[in-house]
Amino acid sequence: MLLGVIADDFTGASDIANTIVKGLPGQGGLRTVQYLGVPSAASDPEVEAGVVALKSRSIDAGLAVRQSIDALQWLLEQGCQQIVFKYCSTFDSTPAGNIGPVAEALAEALGVKGVVACPAFPGAGRTVYQGHLFVKDRLLNESGLQNHPLNPMTDADIRRWLRLQTVSDVGHVDISAVQAGPTAIEAALRRHGEENHVLVIVDAVTDDDLVAIGKAVADHRLVTGGSGIAIGLSANFIARGLAKGEGSATVGIDGPEAILAGSCSGATRQQVEIHKKDHPTLAIDVAGVMSGKVATSDLISFLLANLGRAPLVYSSGTPDEVQAIQARFGREKVAHTLDTLFADTARQLIDAGIRRLVVAGGETSGAVVSALDIGALAIGPEIDPGVPVLFSNGDEPVALALKSGNFGAPDFFAKALERLAGR
Numbered sequence: 001m002l003l004g005v006i007a008d009d010f011t012g013a014s015d016i017a018n019t020i021v022k023g024l025p026g027q028g029g030l031r032t033v034q035y036l037g038v039p040s041a042a043s044d045p046e047v048e049a050g051v052v053a054l055k056s057r058s059i060d061a062g063l064a065v066r067q068s069i070d071a072l073q074w075l076l077e078q079g080c081q082q083i084v085f086k087y088c089s090t091f092d093s094t095p096a097g098n099i100g101p102v103a104e105a106l107a108e109a110l111g112v113k114g115v116v117a118c119p120a121f122p123g124a125g126r127t128v129y130q131g132h133l134f135v136k137d138r139l140l141n142e143s144g145l146q147n148h149p150l151n152p153m154t155d156a157d158i159r160r161w162l163r164l165q166t167v168s169d170v171g172h173v174d175i176s177a178v179q180a181g182p183t184a185i186e187a188a189l190r191r192h193g194e195e196n197h198v199l200v201i202v203d204a205v206t207d208d209d210l211v212a213i214g215k216a217v218a219d220h221r222l223v224t225g226g227s228g229i230a231i232g233l234s235a236n237f238i239a240r241g242l243a244k245g246e247g248s249a250t251v252g253i254d255g256p257e258a259i260l261a262g263s264c265s266g267a268t269r270q271q272v273e274i275h276k277k278d279h280p281t282l283a284i285d286v287a288g289v290m291s292g293k294v295a296t297s298d299l300i301s302f303l304l305a306n307l308g309r310a311p312l313v314y315s316s317g318t319p320d321e322v323q324a325i326q327a328r329f330g331r332e333k334v335a336h337t338l339d340t341l342f343a344d345t346a347r348q349l350i351d352a353g354i355r356r357l358v359v360a361g362g363e364t365s366g367a368v369v370s371a372l373d374i375g376a377l378a379i380g381p382e383i384d385p386g387v388p389v390l391f392s393n394g395d396e397p398v399a400l401a402l403k404s405g406n407f408g409a410p411d412f413f414a415k416a417l418e419r420l421a422g423r
């Protein structure tokens with residue numbers, strides 16, 4: 001294994017796996033596998049990039065650090081020359097963590113400073129300019145992310161936000177240095193390292209900026225960011241003759257289907273509205289779930305009664321609805337109860353023969369995939385930017401799409417089911 005990734009959630013893991021598999025146009029990417037948690041056995045020697053998906057974004061920072069260090073250890077044992085810590089392109093975290101503590105712990109374990117921190121993903125509208133994170137034409141804290149149920153992002157200055165989470169000062173490499181090219185970027189990062197800045201926010205507004213950053217960090221042991229930070233990394237290994245640039249797994253799996261949405265992000269809510277027009281949908285009564293009146297069996301009955309028609313069940317609510325339910329029952333309790341509901345539903349769906357499953361939301365996907373007890377996933381073609389088709393192994397393989405909350409075109413759900421079937 002050449003490249004190892006530690007991803008702080010499951011959809012984010014698929015997102016970066018997709019980027020690594022694609023590589024740069026005309027060059028191809030690395031043979032990549034997404035592992036669900038830290039594997040207990042050694043990797044297949046054919047694997048060139050291993051993405052360890054954790055569910056560490058919104059847990060206690062100390063636990064997130066321990067899990068990430070375990071993942072690092074395993075990846076180093078597989079021979080990885082470079083490690084990427086993948087977090088959300090909207091920098092989802094709180095003043096208590098977890099990006100800063102995990103990144104600093106990985107840097108310490110690898111003995112490095114002057115480490116890139118760049119969540120930019122221009123293909124999904126996330127850019128970093130003057131140390132501020134934008135989502136399309138909005139500053140992060142005016143983009144809707146200020147209402148996130150678990151990680152409300154209330155400051156677009158990610159240097160300041162990250163500094164709340166770190167022990168050491170945070171550096172900044174601005175866009176003029178980035179656009180001066182890889183040598184200038186490399187030199188700027190080195191200077192920050194010499195000034196004892198462990199983490200350095202690096203501006204990037206285009207894919208070309210990310211390619212330049214990728215070249216600059218070819219010899220860095222640690223890189224951190226959103227999936228965009230990996231755009232140029234496969235090419236470094238291919239250029240050195242260490243990998244050939246082979247493509248992704250491309251087969252599809254047809255069979256009974258279901259869609260589960262636990263994301264309350266704007267894009268998911270729009271996708272739900274579009275899907276509702278032509279398909280059977282069930283809005284989950286969240287208060288009913290909290291009081292025990294709505295159970296897994298209600299979701300299962302609905303989905304199984306509507307097979308063949310792309311049925312969707314969703315808890316997705318508006319910011320006001322989310323706030324009201326959290327005020328009534330508590331933020332953690334609601335999230336835990338809904339995550340468990342989706343996880344139990346998914347397990348029963350697979351037992352009932354579902355072979356194509358689309359899940360919206362990082363936390364929701366993490367809960368679902370953990371419940372399915374799938375060890376590793378092969379990466380298939382891209383459905384929409386940041387969302388590939390995934391295939392489990394085994395006698396009865398399942399095709400999955402794990403969609404980050406804000407990803408995907410308005411018609412994502414119906415399209416994803418088609419792509420999972422290989423159409």
Ligand SMILES: Nc1ncnc2c1ncn2[C@@H]1O[C@H](COP(=O)(O)OP(=O)(O)OP(=O)(O)O)[C@@H](O)[C@H]1O
Pocket residue numbers: 011148149150262263264265268286315316317321322325326334335336338339360361362363364365403404405406
């Ligand atoms: N109606 C609701 N009210 C309150 N919380 C909800 C509601 N529906 C879902 N949740 C919880 O909110 C969280 C949503 O997080 P999730 O990561 O799944 O989606 P997201 O934040 O949109 O996606 P991503 O993390 O990929 O950006 C989950 O823990 C989920 O259980």
Ligand SMILES: O=C(O)[C@@H](O)C(=O)CO
Pocket residue numbers: 009011012013015016087088089090121226227362386404405
């Ligand atoms: O980076 C992103 O935006 C996504 O991969 C993600 O992590 C959302 O959960």
